[in-house]
Each structure stands twice: as C-alpha cells, then as structure tokens.
Amino acid sequence: MYNTILLVRSFRKQDRKRLGYGALAASLLITLSFFTVFNPYLGSLPLLSFRLSTWDDQKLFVVNDSSSCLQMVKANMMVYSLFIFEDAEIIPINDGSSSQEAVARDAEMVRNNKKLINDDGSSRKTVNGTIIEDSLIVNDTGNSQEIATTADADAAAMDEKTELRCNIMGRSEFCEMKGDIRIDGNSSTAFIVSSETDILTAENTSWSIRPYARKEALGEKDFARKWSVKPVTSRLDIARCTRNHSVPAILFSAGGYSGNFFHAFTDIIIPLYSTARTFNREVQFLITDRKPWWIAKFKTLFEALSRYEIIDIDDRHDVHCFHSLTIGLKGRNNKELSIDSSTSPYSMKDFRKFLRSWYSLKKITAAKIRDGDKRKPRLLIIPRKRSRSFTNVGEIAQLAESLSYQVIVAEPGPDVSGFAKIINSCDVLMGVHGAGLTNIVFLPENAILIQVVPFGKVEWASRISFEDPAKDMNIRYLDYKIKVEESTLIQQYPADHEVLRDPSAIGKQGWVAFRSIYLDKQNVTLDVERFRPTLVRALQLLHQ
Incomplete structure (x- = not known):
C-alpha cells in the first residue's frame, strides 16, 4: 500500500488531469461500442422507423399507421391498385407494425407459396417494406428483445394479404382480387373481406362491372348483368359462406351478343382463353346470364380450360367463397379476334394451336401445290x-x-x-x-x-x-x-x-x-x- 500511495503522490497535478481526460475518452468509446453491437436488438420506435418514399413515378401512396407498442405485428394488409385514371395509381397501405415484433423477421413466413419479405428500411423506395408487382406491401421489422415463438410466426403467416385491382379503362372491364372473397348471387355482389379498414374500404365504396368484353355495348339495356365489387370489414354483417372453393375463379357473362358466332369468339372465348389458360385448368368458371344451349355448344373449350363443372353464379341459393377471383375477362384490345400481347403471355398463334389440340384438327399447314401435282386444293x-x-x-x-x-x-x-x-x-x-x-x-x-x-x-x-x-x-x-x-x-x-x-x-x-x-x-x-x-x-x- 505504501508503494501505491507513493506512486499517486509522485504524479504531478498536470499529469493527473491528463489521466482524467483519457479515462473519459475510454468511457465514451466503450459506450459507443456497446450501442453499435447491440443496436439490432434494441428495437426501433415506429415513429422513427416510418419513412415515405418520395420518388416521382405518378403513384400516390396513402398510408394508415396503426402501430402500437402493445400490438404484435399483423400480416394481413389491404393493397389496392385502382386503374381508374389513365396516369395515376392509388395504393392505400395499412402499416400494422409493432415494437414488440420478435425475431420472426429472420424467419421465412410462407403461405400458399407466397413469401412475406422483411426489409430493414435500407431501400429508398420502400415504406419499411417491399414493392411486389407494383403493390407496396408493408411488413415492419422493428424488434424488441422479446423472442417470438414459432406459433406466433405461423399465426402471422396465416393472415392473408388482401388485394384488389380494377381496370375500367380498356375495352374490357375487370377486377382481380385475392383474400376472403364471398360471391352473393342474390345481390350480384362480390365481397372482399378484411379485418381492417382504411380510406378506400368505407361502406359506400364499390365498383360496378359488367363482365363482358365489349365495353362500347355495355350501355345497352339488359345487355349483360351488372355486378358489384365491394370491400367490407369483417365487422359488417355479410353473407356467410355456403360453398367453399380451393381453386381460383373467373366470373364472366354469357349474355350480350354471345348468340352470334363472331361475338362468341371475339368477346368471350378468346378473352376467356387469355384469362384462364395460365391456370392450367385449375380454375372454376362462374357464368352469369347463363344460356344452357350456348354452354353446350362450346363445351369442348370450357372443358379444355377448366376441369371443374361450370357454376351458374346467378343461382340465388348459395354464397360461394374463394381466395382468388377475376371478375370480367382480360386480354381484350381494340382488334377483333385478337389477343392483347401487352396484357397476356399468349398470342393468336397459341390460341389456334390450342384449338387444333382440343378439337383434334390434324391439318397444320395448307396444301402447297406444285406443277403437275394431281392433288386438288x-x-x-x-x-x-x-x-x-x-x-x-x-x-x-x-x-x-x-x-x-x-x-x-x-x-x-x-x-x-x-x-x-x-x-x-x-x-x-x-x-x-x-x-x-x-x-x-x-x-x-x-x-x-x-x-x-x-x-x-x-x-x-x-x-x-x-x-x-x-x-x-x-x-x-x-x-x-x-x-x-x-x-x-x-x-x-x-x-x-x-x-x-x-x-x-x-x-x-x-x-x-x-x-x-x-x-x-x-x-x-x-x-x-x-x-x-x-x-x-x-x-x-x-x-x-
């Protein structure tokens, strides 16, 4: 002890001051290192983690931030792409982020082969999420030191992403939707149900669609039955499912000019092929304005595109429920007997090959006559x-x-x-x-x-x-x-x-x-x- 006291006393006053400054610097360095190492585990405040991208691509994002320090993160989100205006998209987003979300961000959450991708906010073009197919899906990655169980992660994955996209600008009106979809033939309405609501899911919001691919004729009286597409919340008193289906559905009209062979093909058969072919027959057809003789006439083509018996959706006794629905037909452009290659992966060459296959048409190429050939065209x-x-x-x-x-x-x-x-x-x-x-x-x-x-x-x-x-x-x-x-x-x-x-x-x-x-x-x-x-x-x- 004597040696220690002697050593301290041997320091001059100036030396003791320098030693104090060094100790303070060392303390600050240790503190900085601590935050650097443990920062990923400290969690981020929702207010601080919220960012809105500002790049100019003619899209307007409307964001409802419902984050809470006491809520677990929710995976069900409403995503809307409303192609109502030629030059603008409106995509409302519900942010269900939570500071108590656990390290499930490090796990892969998969439902129906679809992945929810977590983003730590490093991308400039996201709002704590990622853009998938032009729709921004929010999945906040704020973490706390609380560890989520596997059951919690699975429960989050079970909540479906709800999507609704309507196109009323082209020659054919159609809506595509995913989620909890209930089709009520009694009211001619397709309800898309979500557990949350936002700006565009008010009770008075709906879209009217005539699912027939010749828009210029849709104003005629009784031309084709009109259907409504209506987003609703699960709190509303809506129709309960009486028939549940596990495959996607396409709802279209057999009304209009379908009795004319030309219009049957250009307005219905070809657009239906363009819309349904990608499902490889795993799709349910729902027909409104049903004509039994017309369905019988084109039975071969319907069976070629769907392995399931056609449902008369105008039947008022059932409420049919699906996870995916297209109401109206896609692939229609301003040309007759044609497929719009900008909206469909198929062409008229593909369609004619499809016809040859299902009608067993053997002749692929017309005769090429040579001089002296006895064959007659x-x-x-x-x-x-x-x-x-x-x-x-x-x-x-x-x-x-x-x-x-x-x-x-x-x-x-x-x-x-x-x-x-x-x-x-x-x-x-x-x-x-x-x-x-x-x-x-x-x-x-x-x-x-x-x-x-x-x-x-x-x-x-x-x-x-x-x-x-x-x-x-x-x-x-x-x-x-x-x-x-x-x-x-x-x-x-x-x-x-x-x-x-x-x-x-x-x-x-x-x-x-x-x-x-x-x-x-x-x-x-x-x-x-x-x-x-x-x-x-x-x-x-x-x-x-």
Whole structure:
C-alpha cells in the first residue's frame, strides 16, 4: 500500500488531469461500442422507423399507421391498385407494425407459396417494406428483445394479404382480387373481406362491372348483368359462406351478343382463353346470364380450360367463397379476334394451336401445290341461309371446279367440333362478310380466306372483322368487292334511290339504319366471270 500511495503522490497535478481526460475518452468509446453491437436488438420506435418514399413515378401512396407498442405485428394488409385514371395509381397501405415484433423477421413466413419479405428500411423506395408487382406491401421489422415463438410466426403467416385491382379503362372491364372473397348471387355482389379498414374500404365504396368484353355495348339495356365489387370489414354483417372453393375463379357473362358466332369468339372465348389458360385448368368458371344451349355448344373449350363443372353464379341459393377471383375477362384490345400481347403471355398463334389440340384438327399447314401435282386444293363455300347469302352458289361451285378446286358447300351449325374438322381440311375458305367467316380460326397455317364484301361501304367492317385478324393468324387474305349490279338491292329500290346512289348518306343515319339495309336486306348474285381472277389468284398463292 505504501508503494501505491507513493506512486499517486509522485504524479504531478498536470499529469493527473491528463489521466482524467483519457479515462473519459475510454468511457465514451466503450459506450459507443456497446450501442453499435447491440443496436439490432434494441428495437426501433415506429415513429422513427416510418419513412415515405418520395420518388416521382405518378403513384400516390396513402398510408394508415396503426402501430402500437402493445400490438404484435399483423400480416394481413389491404393493397389496392385502382386503374381508374389513365396516369395515376392509388395504393392505400395499412402499416400494422409493432415494437414488440420478435425475431420472426429472420424467419421465412410462407403461405400458399407466397413469401412475406422483411426489409430493414435500407431501400429508398420502400415504406419499411417491399414493392411486389407494383403493390407496396408493408411488413415492419422493428424488434424488441422479446423472442417470438414459432406459433406466433405461423399465426402471422396465416393472415392473408388482401388485394384488389380494377381496370375500367380498356375495352374490357375487370377486377382481380385475392383474400376472403364471398360471391352473393342474390345481390350480384362480390365481397372482399378484411379485418381492417382504411380510406378506400368505407361502406359506400364499390365498383360496378359488367363482365363482358365489349365495353362500347355495355350501355345497352339488359345487355349483360351488372355486378358489384365491394370491400367490407369483417365487422359488417355479410353473407356467410355456403360453398367453399380451393381453386381460383373467373366470373364472366354469357349474355350480350354471345348468340352470334363472331361475338362468341371475339368477346368471350378468346378473352376467356387469355384469362384462364395460365391456370392450367385449375380454375372454376362462374357464368352469369347463363344460356344452357350456348354452354353446350362450346363445351369442348370450357372443358379444355377448366376441369371443374361450370357454376351458374346467378343461382340465388348459395354464397360461394374463394381466395382468388377475376371478375370480367382480360386480354381484350381494340382488334377483333385478337389477343392483347401487352396484357397476356399468349398470342393468336397459341390460341389456334390450342384449338387444333382440343378439337383434334390434324391439318397444320395448307396444301402447297406444285406443277403437275394431281392433288386438288379444297375450297369451302359458306352459302349463308338468310341475309348476305349467295343466290347462285351452284354457278360459283362449277367455276371453281373448272379451275381444279375440290369444292365443298357447307353451313355452320350447332356442332362446332364437326364443322371445325371440315374447315381444317380445306385450303381456301370463301363467303360473304358475316359471322360464318369466324371459322378461319380452324383453318390450317397459310390457308386462304376470300371475303366477298357486300355493296354499301361495308369495307371498314370487313377489314376490322376478318382482314386484319386473318393476317394475325398467318392466313392469307383476298377480297372481292361486289358491284351494285351483283346486289339484290337493285330489285328492292329504284336506280336513283339514295340506298343505291349514296350509301354514305344512309350511314349517317346510324348503325341500325345502315345494318338493316346493307347487311340484313342484301343478298349476292356473284358475276362468276368477274370473280374468276380472284379464284385464280388463290391458286397462284397455293403454288408459292
């Protein structure tokens, strides 16, 4: 002890001051090291961990922060992408963060093969979360020193993420939703249920959808049944499930113009293929405006796209519940008999291959005729029984046979599969503008369509209905525009009548007036000698 006292006394006053400063610096260094090492375990205050990204991408994020120091983190979140405006998205977000969330951020939480990804806030473009498919999903990673059990993590994973996306800007209106979905046929409403509410889930918020892919016609009375899509909270008195389903569902209308073969394909069958094909038949079809005869007519295609029996969703006795629903059909653009490649991974080439497979159509490519070849190309003539029919189909057939065609005259009927096989066996299809020409979807590759265009400025309808689609299907196209002398309208109106003299004037009276004359009252008597070069040209194409 004496030595120690002596040592202390030997320090001068200045030396003792320096020693004190050194001790203070060492204490600060130790404190800093402590916070650095233990910072991940200290937890973050919700107020301090909250960040809102400010990058400019024309998206508005509306955030409700419901964090609490006494709450466990919740995994169920409402995510909305409302494509109501062309240039803006509104994505409300519920932040259920909690300072008592345990180290479950280090565990993988999976439900239905979907991962909730935790973000520690290092990304500038997140709000304590991550953006998945343009939807921001919040999952706060604030931690306390309390350790969560496996059961707690599993319970959090069981809460589903609820999503709702509606598109009402295109030619086809549709909504896609995931979560607790209840479909009530009695009120024509699809409810999407969540345990929490936010700005866009007020009781008076809903979207009205007619699930038929021809928006310009949706204003017509009784065209297609109107359905409502309504977000609700679990606290509301909503319909209870009577039938639960484990596969996704697609709800669409068989109303509208579905009785017309052209509209059946362009408005329903092709968009349905585009919407459903990705599910690989594991999808439930829900039909509103059901027509039993129509469903029977296209039974092969429905069975090709879904392994489940179609449900009449207008039946008012059941409340059907799903975890995923698409109401309306996708993939529809401004072109007829076409698939919008910007919204669908499929093309018309894929669709035609699908038809060949399910209708067992054997002919893939049209005949290629060589000089000296004894094979005759097959020509199918659709005569039509009512309007725009050929009055001299026998003469047309004789002309074609004289040019070495094998001629078939046939009219489509309720047996789609049988007629598809006849069409597929042919190299050339010919007919007056009308729904029967929709059968080009069954023609082999490089086949030829000859469209006879009626008198009366019908070129525009002929082009958008069949000329443009034929080219997209790898079908070669020819047309023959008849003269007024080949129209039976000359037998109904005097030569100087406006109908014959100025079809444009009739067109200005509206579509109904135009259609009633030039499409409903007109038949065709083909001038076979004038038509001969068109058939010769088709032969030349088959030689190429």
